[in-house]
Amino acid sequence: MTDALTAVSRDQDQSLRERADKVIPGGMYGHLSAQRLPAHYPQFYARVQGARAWDVDGREFVDMMCSFGPMILGYQHEKVEQAAAAQRESGDTQPGPGACMVELAELLTERVDHADWAMFGKNGSDATRLCLSAARATTGRRSVVAAETSYHGWSSWSNKLADGSAGRPDPETFRYTYNDLDSVRAAVAQACPEKVAAIFVSPFRHDAGHDQELIDPEFAKGIRALCDEIGAALAMDEVRAGFRLHHGSSWEPLGVKPDLSAWSKAIANGYPLAAALGNERFRAGIEQVFATGSFWYQAVPMAAAVATIHALKDEDAVAKMQATGTRLREGIAQQADQYSCDINQSGPVQIPNLSFAGDVEFKKAMTFCGAAAANGAILHPRHNWFLSSAHTDADIDRVLEATDAAFRAVRATFGPD
Ligand code: PMP
Numbered sequence: 001m002t003d004a005l006t007a008v009s010r011d012q013d014q015s016l017r018e019r020a021d022k023v024i025p026g027g028m029y030g031h032l033s034a035q036r037l038p039a040h041y042p043q044f045y046a047r048v049q050g051a052r053a054w055d056v057d058g059r060e061f062v063d064m065m066c067s068f069g070p071m072i073l074g075y076q077h078e079k080v081e082q083a084a085a086a087q088r089e090s091g092d093t094q095p096g097p098g099a100c101m102v103e104l105a106e107l108l109t110e111r112v113d114h115a116d117w118a119m120f121g122k123n124g125s126d127a128t129r130l131c132l133s134a135a136r137a138t139t140g141r142r143s144v145v146a147a148e149t150s151y152h153g154w155s156s157w158s159n160k161l162a163d164g165s166a167g168r169p170d171p172e173t174f175r176y177t178y179n180d181l182d183s184v185r186a187a188v189a190q191a192c193p194e195k196v197a198a199i200f201v202s203p204f205r206h207d208a209g210h211d212q213e214l215i216d217p218e219f220a221k222g223i224r225a226l227c228d229e230i231g232a233a234l235a236m237d238e239v240r241a242g243f244r245l246h247h248g249s250s251w252e253p254l255g256v257k258p259d260l261s262a263w264s265k266a267i268a269n270g271y272p273l274a275a276a277l278g279n280e281r282f283r284a285g286i287e288q289v290f291a292t293g294s295f296w297y298q299a300v301p302m303a304a305a306v307a308t309i310h311a312l313k314d315e316d317a318v319a320k321m322q323a324t325g326t327r328l329r330e331g332i333a334q335q336a337d338q339y340s341c342d343i344n345q346s347g348p349v350q351i352p353n354l355s356f357a358g359d360v361e362f363k364k365a366m367t368f369c370g371a372a373a374a375n376g377a378i379l380h381p382r383h384n385w386f387l388s389s390a391h392t393d394a395d396i397d398r399v400l401e402a403t404d405a406a407f408r409a410v411r412a413t414f415g416p417d
Contacts, residue, residue, distance in 0.1 A: 012056035016044045036362075038370025042378065048075035051390045053378065061378045062395045062402070064328075066386035069240055069265035073311055074390025080269045083307035087300045098299030104306050108277060111309060112248045114257035115277035119286065121296050122272050124239035125153030127262035128200070130276035130291055132157065134260055135198035135233035138285030143191040145184065145232075146200040148175040149207040152237050152262075158200075178205040179213055181222040193230040198260070199223060201234065203241040203250030204347060209362075209382045211355055212347030220256040227259070233282065236261040239274075243267065244321060244350045244386070247313050269308040271301035317389035318350070324396050325349030325387045331400040339407040340416035353384040356410070357417060364410050371409035377402035 021027035028043050037043075042055035051074055053063040066072065073080060087100065105118040119130055132155075136142060144157055152158040157170045174191040177183040188196055201223055205213035227234040236258035241250050243266050249258065260282055264274035272295075278286065311317070326349050336343045341364075342357035356364035365381035372379045377399045379385055 008057065008059055010057050010059075013043055016056065036366075036381075038366050038373060038381070040370045040374040042373065050074045050076070051388055051392070051395045059376075061373070061376055062391075062399050063378045064385040064387075064391075064399060065378050065380055065383075066388050067270060068383070069244075069386050070268075070270040071386075071390075072243060072266035072388050073269045073308060073315070073317060074388055075270070077269055077308075077311065077390070079311050080271075080304050080307045084271065084300050084304040087303035092298050092300040093295060094297070094299060097297035098302065100299055100302040100306055101297065104275075104302045104309075107306055107309055108263075108275060111313075112261065112277055113252055114249055114259065114261065114279050116280045117278055117283055117286075119276045119291070120302070121264075121274040121276070121291075122293060123153070123274055124237075124262060124264035125155055125274075126293065126296075127239060127264050127274040127276045128152040128158070128235075128237055129155050130286070130289075131200075131233070131235040131260040131262050131278070132198060133289040133291060134276065134278055134282040134286035135235060136285075137288050138282045139197045139231060139233065141195050141197040141232070143172050143174060143195045144170075144198055144200060145174045145176060145187045145191060145196055147178045147202070147205070147207075149210060150178070150200070150202055150205075150237070151207065152200055153239075178202075178207075179216045179219045181219055181226070184223055184226060188226065188230060188232075193232075196230055196232040198233040198235045199227055200237055201258075202237045203245060206240055206347060206351065206353075206384055208384075211344050212351075212353045212384060214348065215251070215254070217254045217256075220251055220254050224256050224258075233259040235259065238262060239264045240384075241348075241351060243309075243312055243318075245318065245348055247318060267308060268301045268305035269311075271304040272298075273301040273305050312389075315389055320389040321350040321387040321391075324391045324393065325352060327393060327396045328352065328387070328399060331396065332403055335400070335404055335407050339411045341407055341410055342417035347384060350387045351384050352387070354379070364414055367413050368403075368406040368410050371406040372399075372402045375402035375405040379403075379406075 044056045046056045047054040053061050108118045109115045157173050174187040176187040204215050238261050242263045260278045329349050344355050346353045362381050369379045369381045
């Protein structure tokens with residue numbers, strides 16, 4: 001099978017999809033994050049380096065998804081790989097954690113100003129669940145208040161279906177509208193203020209399938225004050241945004257501190273690790289919670305995380321991502337003008353999102369990302385993209401060549417807006 005746009009073979013990809021259909025529920029359209037992606041979109045990868053990825057058919061891409069966030073310094077980052085290799089030589093899964101667990105907890109509590117303690121897991125869902133457990137154990141309450149289309153992991157309290165809809169609502173979860181303090185007050189009233197264990201919030205609105213929204217500082221301050229008023233925990237979900245906006249917690253520049261925060265994705269530059277951080281008020285509560293996992297204390301990811309967190313600051317990663325993200329945003333805006341496409345670019349430039357006006361069924365976005373993939377850039381039609389500090393200006397220019405072809409494809413298929 002050849003790629004209709006580039007005449008490049010996609011035989012390996014096709015054969016793996018067919019084999020997956022037989023042995024994986026739903027094949028590549030089931031539990032993997034490949035639902036409703038364009039035909040030219042790569043599904044199986046053979047190799048990654050820096051900001052580039054190669055699929056099983058040897059096609060090369062600039063990766064603007066960064067593995068959905070975990071890659072933040074570039075694939076195979078030298079210092080991270082050296083730290084991981086040194087730890088691997090002496091042990092990874094061991095009878096207990098390595099010394100690097102304590103070093104990592106010290107580093108995180110130093111870097112993140114609300115944090116007095118750290119606990120570790122593997123996935124973002126472990127971290128959000130640890131935060132909720134800490135809130136419930138400390139307050140003796142059960143209910144959770146969270147934004148209506150936000151995703152905080154696949155645990156039942158925040159569960160959503162594969163298409164992003166709410167699924168079966170959890171009776172202990174109450175929903176508010178992001179950046180709308182009155183709606184938080186209404187959700188708290190519905191839940192009964194004395195029953196609310198935690199209000200969950202993300203650093204900005206980054207729900208898949210929606211335009212993103214930056215945080216309104218007044219909302220951040222208001223939600224903090226409301227948590228203080230009712231005695232609930234303010235739990236920040238940093239899984240997606242953590243360390244891309246700021247070297248500490250994302251609302252530090254606003255002067256707003258959560259009580260608890262959940263981290264994963266980027267903290268170990270791709271090694272599997274999650275962390276729940278909290279302040280003193282929640283320490284005794286979480287000490288009572290039984291929480292563990294067979295692989296939670298692997299030493300290699302923790303050594304990788306220590307190296308990652310140092311490298312992020314040493315290499316001024318946030319500023320680099322801001323600069324390249326701005327180059328991408330401005331380049332795309334110019335192209336959209338040139339091709340008369342009405343688009344919206346939203347969210348911070350380090351975690352960008354692109355949508356087409358009126359494209360409720362994502363048809364334009366699919367055409368756009370399919371053509372971008374055929375031209376060497378991995379973007380996503382309904383999920384935000386991610387910058388890393390390994391993306392160079394040359395990488396961004398390469399992506400802009402792909403988006404130029406992608407706008408041309410949208411224009412040719414749908415005409416001018
Ligand atoms: N919270 C947010 C904001 C996320 O984006 C995600 C994952 N996309 C999670 C929690 C859950 O993380 P994981 O998939 O690692 O369990």
